[in-house]
Amino acid sequence: MSTINSNAPITPVIEKKAREDRFQFHDYYQVDDLLDDDHRMARAAIRDWVKQEVSPIIEAYSERGECPTHLYKGLAEIGAFGPSIPVEYGGGGMDEIAYGIIMQELERGDSGIRSMASVQGSLVMYPIYRFGSEEQRRKYLPKLGSGEFIGCFGLTEPDHGSDPSGMVTNIREDGDSYILNGAKMWITNSPLADIAVVWAKDEEGIIRGVIVEKGMPGFSAPEIHGKLSLRASITGELVFEDVRVPKANILPGVHGLKGPLSCLSKARYGIAWGAIGAALDCYDSALRYSQERIQFGRPLAGFQLTQKKLAEMITEITKAQLLAWRLGTLANKGLATPAQISMAKRNNVAMALDVAREARQIHGGMGITNEYPIMRHMMNLETVLTYEGTHDIHLLITGMDITGENAFK
Template sequence: MTLIVETVFDLDALLTDEERAWRDKARAFATESILPVAEVDFENKHFRRELIGGLAAQGFLGMHIKGYGCAGAGAVSYGLVCHEIEAADSGWRTFVSVQGSLAMSAIAKHGSEEQKQEWLPRMAAGEAIGCFALTEPQGGSDPAAMTATARRDGDDWVIDGAKRWIGLASIADLAIVWAKDEEGVVRGFIVPTQTSGFEATPIAGKWAMRSSIQCDIRLDGVRVPASAQLPNARGLSAPFACLNEARFGIVWGAMGAARSCLEAAVQRSRTREVFGAPIGSRQLVQAKLADMFVEYEKGMLTAVHLGRLKERGALTPAQISVGKLNSVREALEIAHTSRALLAGDGITDEFPVMRHAANLEAVRTYEGTDEIHQLVIGRELTGLGAFA
């Protein structure tokens, strides 16, 4: 399936055959399995768990990890999958990110060989669902102020605290929980969600990510054995390494939502007639479409560049911040402009634009707000921190 936006700017020329194959496979799955139910699931706040098996069968879960039943795909291939999934719905790209870029990456990067063997093949197959419990109720932008604690008690660890906005927690089989030990060092733990004292409650009243699951977590004397600790996770650099994997996916995914909105606006501009002609024949409308298209392509070129850097092992956190800040900010602007061009029909579920705009508001907040990424970039430019 060739999209309108692909006929103007030849992005395919920058991709390998393998990357295009991953892209096409993800587009087919998103078109056939997610899009037909996206609007009704958003309306009904329904998480369609039966889609997980399909995502796993396509090899999308933890696809950037090598071995352990994972595909070992390149960074650009992974990005293209995120792009296509989010073009259908941000909630399902979020699922892919939480499962693969956060929970599975935490085990792959920081876990023991035994932990990798136990969990990663099951998670890649969609047989075990993971969540990543880092953000706390008082604010997600300052993880150094974490209040969750982990103390030694004999051969065990006992974890207490609270987490908020934790994706998938109420359906997860395991949680990657981050807490400070008695010395104030941040550590990571694999906590089976059936452990006594672990309670996850879905957050109600959301106007974004309505077909996705985010939860409050209460940790009340959660006791896990020493073998539950991620042995190579010490300090905030450990969860941040996982967050950077997820942020990389967002760079691509947000542009997928933008593409969906832009496609809707272009198609509608050809068929909606006002004052005796299609609105697409009007100069102001063409100017808006052109500006949206240029920002979309700039975002995609940035994503490809970051992907190539990642494949060389040269991608920095500041560069990821550039991509995340730009992609989400421009995707929201494209969604808003597309809504305006669709006029009154733009607020209905006949078009995906309002759903994408609402979801992108959540994407703008998680994995670092605009302001946090601006400060990351500012520190890189000046050498001066301005977070406090």
Template structure:
């Protein structure tokens, strides 16, 4: 057996994870990375500082041209990409900013996914091609002011009238894309259980005031949805699902993207710290030459690349049709939690410069505080895993 020399050690890929990817997967990753570098990174600090995403409609159309919207869905103009390809795209988008990845996740993994999986053929044909192209932005109305982790407590109500129309009343809160959406997937209580509705946002009685004064996800549109006697035809209801299994399955798909995306934010922060440690001098030498700094960098690298391996493993399981919701909870819980710690540790290496928007670290850290909460809080995912491990339901 002939000996083969090991390739050089790569500080950006210390485990050689890139070797696990196919040429097509690398091409997807590199395409999204270049787009983010060209279109997002030059402007993101300013957008974040001003609390705006002024070109969201333009970005949506460009992302549609890349095939990044509804990326893993089949047909209706969607790319039909693999779960791993979609995950790699999420990682690169969140390496730019969590708000950009949220735009894509809500569009594809929540609004489009709900219509694709539970909608009628008419609903699919009407909305999915335009959403895949980024011509129409979608949002997903589940969370309410008094119903976050407990969606069964939602108060939004849909009543069926004698002629077959539905009338919706209620409020939704913390809805990404809401103020710019052309269509909303809204979940409401009915006499037969929770149902989903496809709501054109120009329907009388629908409004979506934007939520301001945020200190996280500032380069993202976040809104309240107000439904005041919104009248919809019978064909507006998603026909293929009744009950909370509908919205929860959509959330599971979105959480999968977060497993990858959080590692993008972590990578960006880690690489900023690694570069800084090599150039910042104190006491006559680069701070990367001190033991305490090297210990921080080593610990961050271990958690970062463990997280990427975990995301990769879950992606392969999803592509094989073997991924369970509990495994997605495992990934979301671990990767977001570790990503925040990587950002915080990176900030300590950058010192006072770590709070400056000239570096991405504090922006990623504050964004991840929202990511830690949405699509299931830490506590909810701990209880999902606790139930799976013990067989005992501790939610109530």
């Protein structure tokens, strides 16, 4: 995080950006025709919210390295927390395509804003809903859905990232409680979280899920500083020093690595959609800039190389849109596999990063300023390419699925 004084005056460049969000949606293959009215209504609501609440402030917050925590309540009000969780538990009761569309519109605003919602819904509400007891569902989910509680997800450790099975965080039974020890790293929302869904090994070496509440003695969540990416999202650690957790806080419905991996699949699915939003924002800005910027007596859009860049960008965006939509239809039927989700996450995030880089070139020198969203998206996408499974790990997941051979070990 930046050490810039958060009370410092906002520069005129940021003020200029804050006054205007000229985004126009691009749908070259009329994918909109594949959506139903509920999908379109959800998209319109989120898009309007992003234009009003995110676009005017995001450049300033990102520049300062500050999380706009006041947006959590708004995210809850527009149904971005747990869109596919049943309404009776505080979710939106929507289908998987609606969930994806919401993530796409949020990431058009900023990857960090999408991360707020993605973690809350896919990595906190989802495991409690799927693996929790009815008492846990009733206790936590409505408060998470309303934004009263903020949650985080503890899986990655300082020495165990791509290999979560090697985790050393552990729980041991002690009367009517468990004693939790260990540490987690790179945890979105952790310094603000009221609860953490943490994965740890029991005395038999079996991975279990446990709900840890803020204020439990021995539990701390220090913030990670110095990030140059996802600067409008808060990230930290989770540290457990003999934390006594009631047995009632253990998620009873799952044993083993399949628990956290299923949560990651849910989050990766949302990222596969979300990355398209960042790409669309970069493409839209590049297209408009190329039409308005005059060089050698004509718009940049009139030059062959510029048209090549723009045509390739919209082609790759369109392919990603179709991939996400097909994945969504499979997910609605319960047929989407983790390997299919990995393919979509890997492809669409890499696509978005490539689009951001091409858009930066079209903007020339202006592309590195905060008057345009390009560099912010580009820096954010470098993180999105890595988290919830790295670019190469997802390639190996697909490789194992098509060959039957495990290249991880």
